[in-house]
Amino acid sequence: MASIDLNADLGEGFGRWRLTDDEGLLSVVTSANVACGFHAGDPVTMRRVCETAAERGVRIGAQVSYRDLAGFGRRAMDVPRAELAAEVAYQIGALEVFARAAGARVSYVKPHGALYHRVVRDEEQAGAVVEGVLLAGTALPVLGLPGSRLLELAGEAGLGAVAEAFADRAYTDEGTLVPRDRDGAVVADPESVVERSLGLASSGTVRSHTGAVVGVRARSLCLHGDTPGAVELARRVRERLTASGVRVEAFA
Template sequence: MDLNSDLGEGFGTWRLGDDAAMLDIVSSANIACGFHAGDPRTLLETCERAVARGVVIGAQVGYRDLAGFGRRFIDYEPEELVADLIYQIGALDGLARAAGDRVLYVKPHGALYNTIVHHEQQAAAVVDAVRRYDPDLPVLGLPGSAFLLLAEDAGLRTVREAFADRGYNPDGTLVSRRSPGALLDDPAQVAERMVRLVTDRTLVAADGSTIKIEADSICVHGDSPGAVGMARAVHDGLVAAGVRINAFAGSGL
């Protein structure tokens, strides 16, 4: 099982999360691309740390929304969204190459991630951007989403993702951050949930029902309260259950 986290989300002198500590735990790093978070120096340094620790680099593309941290919907024209996403992948790929590796997968961020679960026009734009930049790049997304279905139809490799520290609705979508139960903060509970997810492919949804979740990668958000402790608990819980932690994407250059 792959473990991933959103990293490189500081900006200038403002720091968010403990990227160095997270890179000692996860196997894949979703690194911001400067549109929802991250400045060039922060992103380069994050890429360098990832390479030093053997962590695979992914481009976390998002809406052009620094003020809202990419968590506000933007009604893009498809052509504009495609261009913005290609720009972001290329920028991070350049920094990753300067650090000694390259971008090996793409994961949408925040509002874009949630929008393309159902919004087929924007989902198609993300697929088109990845395909035009590099059709060999895998894409990470929510199981059953319009995004992953369209990506598979386009010949892209799709990777199904689960969220360790987020609540789930009965339909398998994430509980809105504006609603109770959206964020989970008990490391032991979260680790137990993820062991169940990997071994039984089920989770308990916010309404108490049991739902089926198929996942190839687990995300622990780097900006969650106690993120490092949460990630360590998930990692150690999985290892104790006999699960091997490894990246879904291979080494780059």
């Protein structure tokens, strides 16, 4: 039986402002990518999400990013390797405090936004993320795009390298994500997202933006928490996967 992890970006608010329906999504997903304060998130939000995740048996992951609250972590930045490694470690450590207080632990690391895309090919920035994970005193698995430099370096460093796919993002013919500033980068039609989820989980394939069939072998499937109607969409995806014989569970 095929199996897949469902993850979502959570805790993406700041102060009185909230973006994601954390309560709703934590009733559906198996892994939670929690914003650690650099692109979104604050101590109160981080604590709340960790407590709810722990109560529901959802795995907690540190979603690390460039220091870019104003740009939601989606602006390209050039950060020196040593500085980025320290900032990655800092974010993991901050979330670990709240995870432990909730009776859980941080279980994995996933870059966010511009950093996520940068480490697909950038050796130095990918190395900085891996260095930051190790600097935090952990040997946590790292989520990333299949074939990315990040996952290659993570594996070489003895960390788990978990390939991830996106049901609600358009793919290029090369298996990378279409940049968000291009038309059609985000798949908006709910039924299309559900069908793409099933294809990714059962056959490891997805249609690219040109219509080509692209192989995307992944152990985790991301559903963006800031998508309109994200909770209902996540429920539909999980129900379709289960009905089709796909086991939905956190990655090992």
